[in-house]
Amino acid sequence: MASKYPKRPLPMAADLYGDLYGDIETAPKHDWRSYVPGLVVVAMGTLAAGFLSDHYGVPLTLMALLIGLALNFLSADARLTPGLAFASRSLLRWGIVLVGVRITFGQIVALGPVALLCVVLIVALTMGAGILAARRFGFDTAFGVLAGGAVAICGASAAMALATTLGEKRTTQAQLTLVLVGISAMSASAMMLYPLVAHAFHMSDLKAGFLLGAAIHDVAQALGAGYSYSDGAGGIAAIVKLTRVALLAPVLAVVAMALARWGGGGEAAKGPGVPWFVIGFFVLAGINSFGVIPPIVAGGAEKIAAAMLATAVTATAIRSPLAQLLEAGPKPLLVILIATLVAFGLALAAALLLIG
Numbered sequence: 061m062a063s064k065y066p067k068r069p070l071p072m073a074a075d076l077y078g079d080l081y082g083d084i085e086t087a088p089k090h091d092w093r094s095y096v097p098g099l100v101v102v103a104m105g106t107l108a109a110g111f112l113s114d115h116y117g118v119p120l121t122l123m124a125l126l127i128g129l130a131l132n133f134l135s136a137d138a139r140l141t142p143g144l145a146f147a148s149r150s151l152l153r154w155g156i157v158l159v160g161v162r163i164t165f166g167q168i169v170a171l172g173p174v175a176l177l178c179v180v181l182i183v184a185l186t187m188g189a190g191i192l193a194a195r196r197f198g199f200d201t202a203f204g205v206l207a208g209g210a211v212a213i214c215g216a217s218a219a220m221a222l223a224t225t226l227g228e229k230r231t232t233q234a235q236l237t238l239v240l241v242g243i244s245a246m247s248a249s250a251m252m253l254y255p256l257v258a259h260a261f262h263m264s265d266l267k268a269g270f271l272l273g274a275a276i277h278d279v280a281q282a283l284g285a286g287y288s289y290s291d292g293a294g295g296i297a298a299i300v301k302l303t304r305v306a307l308l309a310p311v312l313a314v315v316a317m318a319l320a321r322w323g324g325g326g327e328a329a330k331g332p333g334v335p336w337f338v339i340g341f342f343v344l345a346g347i348n349s350f351g352v353i354p355p356i357v358a359g360g361a362e363k364i365a366a367a368m369l370a371t372a373v374t375a376t377a378i379r380s381p382l383a384q385l386l387e388a389g390p391k392p393l394l395v396i397l398i399a400t401l402v403a404f405g406l407a408l409a410a411a412l413l414l415i416g
Contacts, residue, residue, distance in 0.1 A: 098143020269296025
C-alpha cells in the first residue's frame with residue numbers, strides 16, 4: 061500500500077523563505093491526525109526534560125537537547141515527521157514571539173547610554189568574530205552568523221531563531237545541533253567560572269552584573285550566575301541580559317533583509333521582508349513596556365515561551381543526522397569557543413574600564 065507521507069523530507073529546523081519547497085502551495089499537506097504521533101513523542105521528551113531540570117537544577121534547554129539526541133533513532137519513522145517538523149518550526153516561531161514578555165523598553169533605557177552602547181558593540185563584535193572564525197575553519201558565513209549570534213544574544217533561543225531565518229539551504233540540521241550542544245556546554249561552564257573572575261577582580265555589583273549579563277550565553281545561566289554573586293548583581297545581570305535578548309529582533313531583521321538582498325544573486329529577492337515572528341516580538345515587547353500586561357499573564361506567557369522553545373529543541377535534536385555530527389569534528393565547536401572568548405574579553409574590559 062502506498063504511503064500517504066511524501067518521499068521528500070519536510071523542512072527540518074526551518075524553511076522561512078521556502079528554501080526547500082518554494083511556494084507554500086506546493087508544500088505537502090497533512091490533516092491534524094498526522095501531527096499527533098510526532099507531537100506526542102516530542103511532548104513526552106520535553107516533559108521528561110522539565111522533570112530532570114526541576115529536580116536536578118540542570119538547564120531545561122540542555123536536558124531537552126540531550127533527551128532529543130537520545131531519541132534520535134525515532135527520526136527514521138516517517139509517521140513522526142509531520143509532528144516533528146511542526147514542533148521544530150511553528151512552535152519555535154511562536155515561542156520567539158512570546159519571548160517579548162521578558163523585556164520592556166524602559167529596562168533598556170534605564171541601563172544608561174554607555175552600558176547600552178557596550179552591549180550593542182559586544183553583540184556586533186561577537187557575531188563578527190563568529191563569522192571570521194567560521195571562515196577561517198572552512199565554514200560559510202551562514203554558520204558564522206548562527207554560531208556567533210547564538211553566543212552574542214541568548215544561546216539556544218537565538219540559535220533556533222537564526223536557523224529559522226537562515227533557512228535549511230544555508231544552515232543544516234547538523235550544524236544547528238552542534239551549535240546547541242556547544243552553546244549548552246559553554247554556557248554552563250561560564251555560569252560556574254565567570255563569577256569567580258568577578259570575585260577575583262573584587263567587582264562591585266554593577267560591574268559584576270554587567271560582566272555576567274553581557275558575557276553568559278543563556279538567560280537562565282546569566283541570572284543564576286548574577287544572583288550567585290549578589291542580589292544587586294543579579295538584578296543588573298537580568299537587565300543587561302534582557303537587553304541582549306531584545307537585540308535578537310533587530311539582528312533577525314538585519315539577517316532577513318540581507319538574505320532578501322542576496323537571494324537573487326545580488327538583487328533584492330522578491331520574498332518576505334522582516335519575518336512575522338520578529339514583528340510579533342517587537343509588538344509584544346512594546347505592549348509590555350506600557351505595563352498593561354498583568355504580571356500573572358506575563359509570567360504565564362514566559363513559561364509557555366520556555367516550553368515552546370524547549371519543545372522545538374527536543375524536536376530538532378530528534379531529527380538531527382548524528383552521522384554528520386560525528387563527521388564534523390571539533391572545528392564547529394572551536395568557532396563557538398572563539399566567539400565565547402571574544403564576548404567574555406569584551407564584557408570584562410567594558411566592566412572594568414567603562415562601567416560604574
